[in-house]
Amino acid sequence: MSSRLTELLAIMARLRAADGCPWDRQQTFASIAPYTVEEAYEVADAIERGDLADLKDELGDLLFQVVFHAQMAHEAGEFDFDAVAGAICDKLTRRHPHVFGGSPSLSLTEQSAAWEDIKAAERADTDASALYGVPNALPALLRAYKLSKRAARVGFDFEHAGQCADKVDEELAEVRAASRDARGASAWPDSRTVSASPEIFEEIGDLLFAAANLARKLDVDAEAALRAANAKFERRFRGMEALAAQRGQVFAELDLAAQENLWQAVKRGE
Numbered sequence: 001m002s003s004r005l006t007e008l009l010a011i012m013a014r015l016r017a018a019d020g021c022p023w024d025r026q027q028t029f030a031s032i033a034p035y036t037v038e039e040a041y042e043v044a045d046a047i048e049r050g051d052l053a054d055l056k057d058e059l060g061d062l063l064f065q066v067v068f069h070a071q072m073a074h075e076a077g078e079f080d081f082d083a084v085a086g087a088i089c090d091k092l093t094r095r096h097p098h099v100f101g102g103s104p105s106l107s108l109t110e111q112s113a114a115w116e117d118i119k120a121a122e123r124a125d126t127d128a129s130a131l132y133g134v135p136n137a138l139p140a141l142l143r144a145y146k147l148s149k150r151a152a153r154v155g156f157d158f159e160h161a162g163q164c165a166d167k168v169d170e171e172l173a174e175v176r177a178a179s180r181d182a183r184g185a186s187a188w189p190d191s192r193t194v195s196a197s198p199e200i201f202e203e204i205g206d207l208l209f210a211a212a213n214l215a216r217k218l219d220v221d222a223e224a225a226l227r228a229a230n231a232k233f234e235r236r237f238r239g240m241e242a243l244a245a246q247r248g249q250v251f252a253e254l255d256l257a258a259q260e261n262l263w264q265a266v267k268r269g270e
Contacts, residue, residue: 035065042061070084175203178199178200
């Protein structure tokens with residue numbers, strides 16, 4: 001073990017000691033979990049920005065989260081950091097027999113298939129469902145992507161992306177119908193907002209799931225695609241605000257048509 005990792009483990013133990021940091025001492029697995037998720041996202045953000053200096057810091061923050069959980073488990077007499085490292089070492093060795101087991105060289109496709117077969121065998125020891133192990137805590141869009149991917153591995157899938165697109169159209173039609181039913185109207189509501197009924201809530205969920213499934217079928221990471229769309233929207237919206245200010249206008253005071261003109265101007269300038 002490196003001297004700096006040993007130092008990190010010692011720092012963590014000191015923070016949790018009786019005379020350590022009161023905040024660190026009162027934390028639990030549940031209270032720390034949101035920070036762990038947040039740090040993982042900050043790692044992803046640094047990677048997307050191509051900021052390697054920040055990536056180094058964010059990876060350190062994420063490592064600290066692992067050390068924090070391991071220290072609490074050690075205090076509970078369950079396991080320690082060494083056991084965590086041992087578990088991932090064993091898993092990686094077990095899941096790469098073509099590297100560590102003397103198996104013949106495999107193509108990338110064969111490696112992926114073998115990896116999934118090994119994972120399926122591991123799941124069979126606990127839960128035989130093809131969906132076992134897709135964490136509930138994943139972002140909903142990412143979880144939808146993974147659930148449909150798991151189902152597809154056992155044959156429950158559309159034959160081609162066009163059928164997925166048709167399903168998106170079908171679900172959108174059901175959202176429209178549910179919205180009309182909620183308002184007792186015969187046409188799509190003309191107001192900007194509609195109070196969501198339980199049926200609308202359910203149909204919107206189906207629509208989003210269908211969209212995630214279409215993304216998978218087109219070999220698009222739905223979560224990454226939505227992050228990119230979020231970033232594009234934010235960039236263009238900020239551009240509209242800046243352009244309005246340059247013209248001596250208050251963006252919030254403009255009508256929708258004027259705001260749309262600004263949006264189109266920003267798009268043309270990209």
